[in-house]
Amino acid sequence: MLYTNLKHLMTAADHKKLISENENVMVCCGRMGPMCIPVYGIMEDIQDEYPHVVFADMEFDNPEAHVIRNAPETKIFMGIPFTMYYKNGKLVKATSSIQSKGQVTSILDREFEISDVLV
């Protein structure tokens, strides 16, 4: 298990349940290494700013992570973490390797924009 303060996905079923039950989901699939830890840190730090997004991680070497490792969109990826962004259960963006806070938030702002709500 990854020792982060994020929600941990342990099984492919957990993954399926999370993305089907939540509109906006970001999952970082990696190890406790130098390319992955900064991304987990960013996710932990921005959780409060993005209450409409569910943030989770999944261990890359967990056999159950095949749902991410074998996704067609990650076929060309050659660097961990694989970071996946799901909207209504569908993958809308995936990135490979370390990302900056600016790169992460620009994807979140673009893909998970809060629509105007009538009050």
Next chain:
Amino acid sequence: MNTNNHYGAIVIGAGPAGLSAGIYLSRARVRTLILSESTVGGQMILTHEIANYPGVENISGYQLSGIMKNQAKKFGCEIKANISIEALNLNNDLKEVILSNGNRFTADAIILSPGGRSRTLGVPGEDILKGKGISYCATCDGDFFTNKEIMVVGGGNSALEEAVSLTRYASKATIVHQFDHFQAFEYAVEEAEQNPKISFMMESTISGFFGDEKLEGVEITDLKDGSKQNHAIDGVFIFIGYVPNTEFLQGKVELNKWKEIIVDPNMQTNVKGVFAAGDSIVKKYRQVTTAVADGTIAALAASRYIHELHKAKTLLPV
């Protein structure tokens, strides 16, 4: 002055130097805010195992940074990570930090501990193909290159040792280095030279990366005659050292030619009330222990400076 946003000290950077400064200042009852443009822990969190930190037999850098962070918070230190600094005003007695979100903080003293980061080549294609054939971490990404041909850029210990370790996966590794000799220790050079999977491309540099969806090749410039040649390659690992994160300090405190912050033995910079600590200052040895020591000295000197500043203000004739 908004007292809610005023601190005795603001520490910029949350690696071991910044966190140590935060612990000492907060414990000395100096209201302290740590601002970090990256994740708390700095380079320390990237270390898989720390076995030479006195008093702790074995711990990961991630765990050690978590302990330091909690220790600082326990003493009342406030920490804001992954922020972006828009402006920094250091010249007056009242120091000011403005964040990109518009938040403004003031302090009597500032401690700069922004640390460093891995150097990149900064050539066309590098940013786009990162994670798609270009990597900066052998242990993270080595297995993606099983039975593939790779290049390793650099001539220090990291480059040569990682090249050897990558031959467990790669079918062939070419070390590309800008000089005609290596800076690595002799044992690391010998081990690389004796490895049948490793070849060398000296006095050369990668001047471009190309590939549509993933890395397909590189442009190599021969530094002796300036000629350029394209080479097909599956992967490139880059290990060319670290650079201090001091771009935002240019023109604000004195830096040396390597952009490291110049300090005196009390970690005081050339600007009154501004101190610096950790990997971004001029020094020879960069370890968690030396960063902790720098942070401690900077905090003690800053505490003394704040005390003297307040004393002088109360003695001013009305």
